[in-house]
Amino acid sequence: MRGTNWGKAVVGVSAMMCALLAGPGVVRGQSAGEGGGSAGAHDFSQTLDLATVGSLLKQLQAQVQELNTQVKELKTQQQSEQAEAAELRRELDAAKSRLVAMSGPGNSVAAAQVLPGSTAQTAPASTSTPASTEVRIAKLEENQQLADQKAAEQNQTKVESSSKYRVRLSGMVLFNMSVNRGTVDNLDFAQLATPPGPLSSSGSFVASLRQSQIGLQAFGPTIAGAKTSADIQFDFAGGFPEAPNGVTFGIMRLRTGTVRFDWSDTSVVAGQDTLFFAPLSPTSIATVAVPALAYAGNLWSWTPQVRVEHKFAVSDSSSFLVQGGILDSLSGDTPRSEYYRYPTWGERSGQPAYAMRVAWTKKTEGQDLTLGFGGYYGRQAWGFGRTVDSWAGTVDLTVPLGKFEFTSQFYRGRAVGGIGGGIGQTGLWQGPLVDPATEVYGLNSLGGWAQLKFKASPKLQFNGAFGQDNPLASDLRQFGGSQPYYTSPLSKNQSAFGNFIYQPRSDIVFSLEYRRLKTFTLDSNANAANLVTLSVGYIF
Numbered sequence: 050m051r052g053t054n055w056g057k058a059v060v061g062v063s064a065m066m067c068a069l070l071a072g073p074g075v076v077r078g079q080s081a082g083e084g085g086g087s088a089g090a091h092d093f094s095q096t097l098d099l100a101t102v103g104s105l106l107k108q109l110q111a112q113v114q115e116l117n118t119q120v121k122e123l124k125t126q127q128q129s130e131q132a133e134a135a136e137l138r139r140e141l142d143a144a145k146s147r148l149v150a151m152s153g154p155g156n157s158v159a160a161a162q163v164l165p166g167s168t169a170q171t172a173p174a175s176t177s178t179p180a181s182t183e184v185r186i187a188k189l190e191e192n193q194q195l196a197d198q199k200a201a202e203q204n205q206t207k208v209e210s211s212s213k214y215r216v217r218l219s220g221m222v223l224f225n226m227s228v229n230r231g232t233v234d235n236l237d238f239a240q241l242a243t244p245p246g247p248l249s250s251s252g253s254f255v256a257s258l259r260q261s262q263i264g265l266q267a268f269g270p271t272i273a274g275a276k277t278s279a280d281i282q283f284d285f286a287g288g289f290p291e292a293p294n295g296v297t298f299g300i301m302r303l304r305t306g307t308v309r310f311d312w313s314d315t316s317v318v319a320g321q322d323t324l325f326f327a328p329l330s331p332t333s334i335a336t337v338a339v340p341a342l343a344y345a346g347n348l349w350s351w352t353p354q355v356r357v358e359h360k361f362a363v364s365d366s367s368s369f370l371v372q373g374g375i376l377d378s379l380s381g382d383t384p385r386s387e388y389y390r391y392p393t394w395g396e397r398s399g400q401p402a403y404a405m406r407v408a409w410t411k412k413t414e415g416q417d418l419t420l421g422f423g424g425y426y427g428r429q430a431w432g433f434g435r436t437v438d439s440w441a442g443t444v445d446l447t448v449p450l451g452k453f454e455f456t457s458q459f460y461r462g463r464a465v466g467g468i469g470g471g472i473g474q475t476g477l478w479q480g481p482l483v484d485p486a487t488e489v490y491g492l493n494s495l496g497g498w499a500q501l502k503f504k505a506s507p508k509l510q511f512n513g514a515f516g517q518d519n520p521l522a523s524d525l526r527q528f529g530g531s532q533p534y535y536t537s538p539l540s541k542n543q544s545a546f547g548n549f550i551y552q553p554r555s556d557i558v559f560s561l562e563y564r565r566l567k568t569f570t571l572d573s574n575a576n577a578a579n580l581v582t583l584s585v586g587y588i589f
Contacts, residue, residue, distance in 0.1 A: 141192065214270065220263035223586045225335060226256040231578025233566065237286070238336040240344045241472075241542060242566040242576040259285045259299035260338045274312055279320075281306035286338035305351050316358045318374075321351050324468060325358075325372050326406040326423030327443045329458045331500045331514040333548060335562040335582035342516035345544035345566075346496030348443065348460055349469040353377040356404075366412040370421075375401040378427040379467035380439070380475050394429040394476070395439065395467060402427030402439070416449035429464060429476070433485040437476055439464040457499035464491030471520045472539045472568075477528035490528050494520040508552050515545040525571045541569040560584040 210216040225237070230252040233239035237257045262284045269277035287302030289295040307320030323330075327348040333341035340349045356374025363369060378395025379402075385391050395402065408421035423443035430436055441462030448455040466475030471494035480487035498516030505511065518541070525538040548562035562582045569575045 208265075210267065212267070212269070215268045217266045217268075218264075219266065219589060221261060221586050221588050222258070223261045223334065223337070223584065224256070224258055225260060225582055225584050227254070227335070227580055227582040229253045229255070229578060229580045231566070232576070233578045233580070238338045239564075239566060239578065239580060240336075240339060240544070241539075242568040242578040244570075244576050257297070257299070260336075261285055262304070262337070272310065275310040275317075276312075277308070277310055279306075279308045284338055303351075314360045314362075317356075318358070319355045321353045324348055324350055324352065324404075324425075325354075325356055325374070326404045326425055326441075327445065327458060327460065327468075328406075328421070329445050329447070329456055331456075331498060331516070331546075332502060332510070332512045332550070333514075333546060333562060334550065334558065334560050334584045334586060335546075335548065335564065335580075341546065342498045342514060342544050343469055344472050344518055345542050346460075346498040346516035346518045347458065347469065348441070348465070350379060350467065352379060352468070354404075368410055370408045370410065371405075372407075373405040375403055376427075378402040378429070378439070380429055380464070381466035381468075381473055382475075393467070394431055394437075395427050397430040397432075398428040398436070399430070400428060406443075408445075413449055414451075416454075417447065418449060419445070419447040421445040425462070425465075425468070427467075429491075431476065431482065431489045435489045437464050437489055437491040439467070439475070439491060441465050441468070441470060452504050454502040454504070455499070456502070457497065459495075459497030461495040463493050465494065466492070470494050470496065470518065472518050472542045474520055474535075474539065477524060479528060490524065492520050492524050494518065509549065511547075511549045513545075513547045515543075517541065517543045522571060537573065538571040539568060540571040541575075543567045543569075556588045558584075558586040558588065560586075 208216045208218045227236070229236065229239070232243045232245045232249050234241040234243055236253060236255040237259050262282060264280060264282035266280040267278060269279070271277070282304045283301050284304055285299030285301055287300035290298050290300065292298060303321070305320070305322050307318050307322050310317040330347060330349070331341040335341075336343075340347055343349050354374050354376040356372055358370065358372045361369040361371070378393070378398060378400070380394040382393055402425065404423065404425045406421055406423035408419055410417050410419045412418075421444070423441075423445070425439075425441040425443070427439040428436055429439055439462075441460050443458065443460045445458040446456065460470060462470050464475045465471055466473045471492045474492050474494075476489050477492050478487050478489045482489075496516070496518035498514060500512060500514035503511045520538075520540060522540045525540055544564065544566050546562055546564035548560055550558060550560045552558045560583070562584070564580045564582070566578045566580070567575050568577075
């Protein structure tokens with residue numbers, strides 16, 4: 050419509066200019082043709098000529114004003130369209146950022162639990178390797194689909210909150226189906242090979258959804274320059290109800306929940322979280338209810354804690370991260386009541402546990418090479434003045450090797466059953482605990498694990514890992530007669546697995562894993578088990 054008006058205005062202006070130029074000639078031609086009329090006629094023609102010119106000038110002025118108005122409107126429309134294009138570009142960049150966050154470890158269930166132990170690697174824009182090109186193509190495909198669905202997304206029902214700030218629902222529906230040869234401690238996510246019982250069979254088959262997860266993440270206001278956020282995550286591995294076929298009715302269980310205050314280089318985190326001084330975990334979705342290689346050298350616990358983190362930049366490509374905090378002092382003992390809470394041996398000491406970690410990170414071809422050192426200390430009170438010092442030292446390493454990645458973590462500690470060390474064994478004693486003369490000793494142990502990852506493509510990866518936890522046999526022989534955790538003291542636990550994980554889209558994942566467990570009883574034969582697990586997950 051504006052283009053048509055513009056054309057009419059130009060035609061009108063051209064016609065008036067032609068009339069203006071031709072008007073005087075026509076009048077003069079008429080006067081000559083009359084053979085020199087009277088002076089009154091000549092004056093009348095001049096008056097008529099001036100009136101015509103004035104009228105044409107007024108019309109021309111009106112047309113010019115209309116043209117100016119239309120030009121201003123076109124400029125305004127152009128500026129509005131440019132602003133709209135810039136807004137759409139910002140929304141597309143934000144969508145790309147969310148997709149990148151979903152593919153890395155970070156704060157969503159998809160990152161933290163779908164591919165446990167994986168690290169997000171972002172190549173610089175100048176990198177032109179085939180792998181980075183494939184990554185960009187895959188992301189562009191998903192971004193195009195996201196853009197196509199943007200209009201429809203506006204009509205979806207959003208998660209509502211009593212707060213005005215944004216809340217995001219996330220999670221994973223995870224189906225695991227396993228075939229087992231041998232006897233294990235837990236069919237859904239086995240960690241130990243156990244001796245066969247009188248009614249045990251040579252193997253078993255099991256399928257479960259108990260490792261499915263659900264989480265909520267909230268984004269709050271900026272306080273004192275810090276971005277605030279919170280998240281909480283649950284799964285369904287909290288036990289079974291007393292009902293027919295109750296093995297399929299997993300009870301919801303709290304995993305982690307944190308409140309964060311994040312500045313540019315400093316963060317304060319309060320809540321229940323993983324062990325920050327032992328941050329790595331092998332990559333597996335066959336066992337996410339308990340981290341892979343737990344009780345086989347992988348320290349783990351979801352522990353209430355408050356910690357502070359600060360990053361120091363050393364250069365453009367390297368930095369130091371310093372972390373420190375206090376934790377609830379857990380000792381691994383089973384609660385005495387299903388309702389009332391009684392203090393653990395660590396909580397009885399009247400003080401928290403303390404931990405810290407220092408890590409150095411360097412960018413290498415767009416990937417992070419990280420070396421970290423951690424420490425942990427807690428005191429346990431076992432009554433009648435008996436105290437045990439719980440401590441651990443940790444080392445973690447991440448080395449990128451092109452399409453390969455090597456990760457490992459090791460520890461040496463004492464009385465660390467509460468954080469997954471010593472195969473869950475903390476204290477040793479002989480005689481009844483109610484006897485003041487009975488001494489309690491902390492079990493010394495050491496262990497660790499290593500993993501090699503091969504990233505065949507952005508959608509396909511292969512992982513192989515081995516771990517071992519080794520309580521000192523000398524401690525078990527001297528004080529293991531009455532240790533309360535197992536029917537016989539466990540002196541070593543080994544676990545190895547190999548898997549592939551295929552993720553054709555960011556919301557679908559498939560995996561097949563083979564795992565072997567070998568658990569040694571003190572001065573006795575070892576028990577072994579072999580498991581093959583097929584996993585199908587949907588991430589939302």
